[in-house]
Amino acid sequence: MAMPSVIVASSKPLLFCLLAVPLVLLGVDVWREIVAPGSALGADPGEAVVHHLGTWGLRILLLTLAVSPASRLFRRPRLIRFRRMIGLWAFAYLVLHFTAYLYLLAGFELTNVIVRDIVKRPYITVGFAALLLLIPLAATSTRGWQRRLGRRWRTLHRLVYPAAIAAWVHLLWLSKGGFMDPFVYGLVLLFLFGERIAYSVRRRRAVAGDR
Amino acid sequence: MLIRRASDIKPSEITPEHIYRSRRHFMRDSLAVAAGAGAGTSALALPGSWLEARDVKPGEPIGEQMTSESNATSYNNFYEFGTDKTDPAEYAHEMTVDPWTVEVSGEVEKPGRIGLEDMLAGIDLEERIYRLRCVEAWSMVIPWIGFPVKKLLDKFKPTADAKYVEFKTLHRPSEMRGQRSFFSSIDWPYLEGLRLDEANHPLAIFAVGMYGKLLPNQNGAPIRLVVPWKYGFKSIKSIVSIRLTRRQPRNTWNDLQPSEYGFYANVNPEVDHPRWSQASERRFPTTLLRPNRIPTRMFNGYDEVASLYSGMDLAEHY
Numbered sequence: 001m002a003m004p005s006v007i008v009a010s011s012k013p014l015l016f017c018l019l020a021v022p023l024v025l026l027g028v029d030v031w032r033e034i035v036a037p038g039s040a041l042g043a044d045p046g047e048a049v050v051h052h053l054g055t056w057g058l059r060i061l062l063l064t065l066a067v068s069p070a071s072r073l074f075r076r077p078r079l080i081r082f083r084r085m086i087g088l089w090a091f092a093y094l095v096l097h098f099t100a101y102l103y104l105l106a107g108f109e110l111t112n113v114i115v116r117d118i119v120k121r122p123y124i125t126v127g128f129a130a131l132l133l134l135i136p137l138a139a140t141s142t143r144g145w146q147r148r149l150g151r152r153w154r155t156l157h158r159l160v161y162p163a164a165i166a167a168w169v170h171l172l173w174l175s176k177g178g179f180m181d182p183f184v185y186g187l188v189l190l191f192l193f194g195e196r197i198a199y200s201v202r203r204r205r206a207v208a209g210d211r
Numbered sequence: 212m213l214i215r216r217a218s219d220i221k222p223s224e225i226t227p228e229h230i231y232r233s234r235r236h237f238m239r240d241s242l243a244v245a246a247g248a249g250a251g252t253s254a255l256a257l258p259g260s261w262l263e264a265r266d267v268k269p270g271e272p273i274g275e276q277m278t279s280e281s282n283a284t285s286y287n288n289f290y291e292f293g294t295d296k297t298d299p300a301e302y303a304h305e306m307t308v309d310p311w312t313v314e315v316s317g318e319v320e321k322p323g324r325i326g327l328e329d330m331l332a333g334i335d336l337e338e339r340i341y342r343l344r345c346v347e348a349w350s351m352v353i354p355w356i357g358f359p360v361k362k363l364l365d366k367f368k369p370t371a372d373a374k375y376v377e378f379k380t381l382h383r384p385s386e387m388r389g390q391r392s393f394f395s396s397i398d399w400p401y402l403e404g405l406r407l408d409e410a411n412h413p414l415a416i417f418a419v420g421m422y423g424k425l426l427p428n429q430n431g432a433p434i435r436l437v438v439p440w441k442y443g444f445k446s447i448k449s450i451v452s453i454r455l456t457r458r459q460p461r462n463t464w465n466d467l468q469p470s471e472y473g474f475y476a477n478v479n480p481e482v483d484h485p486r487w488s489q490a491s492e493r494r495f496p497t498t499l500l501r502p503n504r505i506p507t508r509m510f511n512g513y514d515e516v517a518s519l520y521s522g523m524d525l526a527e528h529y
Contacts, residue, residue: 030499037498038279042297043286044349045499105493105502121487173486176347178294180394 015082019089022056023096046104053100054127057093058167062188064090065164069195084141087160091138094131094167123173130166133159164189267420270338270354277340278351278495280422286495287429288345289448290397291380291387298389299429306386306449308433317454318373321366327433330366331419334358338423339416339437344478344511346442346464350492355437356420361411369407369455376410377460378403378436379452397463403447404460404474405438409519414439417450440513442476473529477520478511482529 030049032040041048064087071079106117117124137157140146146153168189172182289299292306311327336356344350364376382400384390390399409415418437419426426432431448438445444464454460464472471485480490489507497503510516520528 033499038281038496041499043282043495044296044493044497046493046497046502049499104499106504117488120483123486176294178290178392178394179396180294180392183394 012082012085016085016089019060019086022052023093026052046100050097050100050105053093053097054171057090057097058171058185060086060090060093061160061164061167062185062192065160065189065192069192069199072199073195088138088141091134094134098128098131123170126166126173127170130163130170133163133166137163161193265336267356268335268337270340273340273342273352275342275352276494276496278353282495283351283353283421284427284429288347288443289389289429289431290395291389291399291401291449292429293389293392294395300427302388303428303432305388306381306383306428306432308428308449311433311451313434313450314452315367315454316452317377317456318370319455320368320370323367330363331358334362336419339418341437341439342511343437343439343443343446344492344507346444346472346476346484346489348484348487348489348492348507349495350505350507350511351495353421354423355416355418356423357416357418357437359413360405360415360417360436361413363417364407364410364453364455367455372457373407373455375456375459376405376407377452377454377456378405378447378450379454380447381449381451396467398466400451401447401463402460402466403436403445403462404456405445406459406519407455409438409516412516412519414513414516440478440510440516442472442478444472445476475520475525475528477516477525477529478507479509479525479529480507481509482526 026049029040033045037045064083067079067083067086071077118128119125137159140149140153140156149156168182168185171185172179175182285300286296287299288296289303292299292302312324313327313330314324316322336358338354338356340352340354342350342352360376380401381387382390384399389395405415415436415438418431418435419433421427421430426435428449431446431450434450435448436446436450445462459474462472462474464476465474478489483489491504492507494503494505
């Protein structure tokens, strides 16, 4: 299983850059759009930006959730060392997604649109809830917090499960008629949860067997 | 002005909007002069393969910025071609619109299946500049070319029992990829309906063109409904059947999600969609840094239709 050390050493920066690609591409389009309106982001540029950031935020969040199942399925426990970075990238995309919604769609009319949206539009409420759930996880993602919280850190970080479900419901509720995206992401989520349940059942049985 | 299929026109030939609009003003002004001279005829001629050269009465400006033609023809809901806003512009060319026949049936004295060209014989075309408010809370201002629905219905002589009109969109999965999609939850063909008195209201039109040209396929070629005081999904596209009925017909979005989409679907800022507010809308053109969010108006600003609904609880009949 030993890999050449160059690959091991460069894999993390490489992954970092890879996860930045959708953001960089969006940045290029945003720049083109500002220089020449209508040139890069279609008829509804604000919606396009918000949608792009939300889609990638969800994908990378699912990727975060895929790390530990992948480490078990492929028997590569060291994959876990990528998880924090992937999770923080997901958080970054989702914060930008929310910020873009505030500025580009809601027009930053705090009392008028946003408060009403968050309270009254269930899909925005549930999306906002997902983001709130992720804030303590991003804040306590450092080694220091991991040490300080000990066992409770693991418990706290299980909040990523409801957050992912809320993010998926957000996508489902904003869909109108076409359900391919929610269906595909739902399948992925189901698989990632299913693997975890199967794993914990196996482990419990193994522990019981040891006795 | 020559009217051609949008697909025949190179981007380089498209008149920039400010020129197009200034021409419109010129035409309106010259029309006023002509009318003053006692010769109130037209300014636009509209030839097409199925449409003889015709005069089109220019529309009245409404004092609001027009949505650009490129926005109106590239950002569409036409689920027959996919659920993304860009799908119709990408795939609607796969639909054959010539020849085109429409079946008129039900409570009419002269039912029949008739070619579009014959159906439109003797009907004058006019331009109508209308706001279009989508149920998804965005809106456009579009110069349609068409004629009042009533003019066509009268040709077929609705009987005294006719109370509603049902419209049906083309169902041709071989040319409409959204109808083939496994993930579509819609029971094709797309259906819409109006009460007969709504259909007969002078504001309700059938459109065959927009921006001085024939309708592009993605906007519902060759003939579509435009009911400007209702949410956009009522303005059914690519119509192949018109049926006069005694009872309220089904309509597709109501079938799909009755708690969210009603039969009436009048634009109403007071009645929110269960999942989002209808109090405001984003008006195209929007730019990245200026969402152009404006308040939504009752009946989309067409107060003259209010009498159609006097005594009705519009929160109940949404």
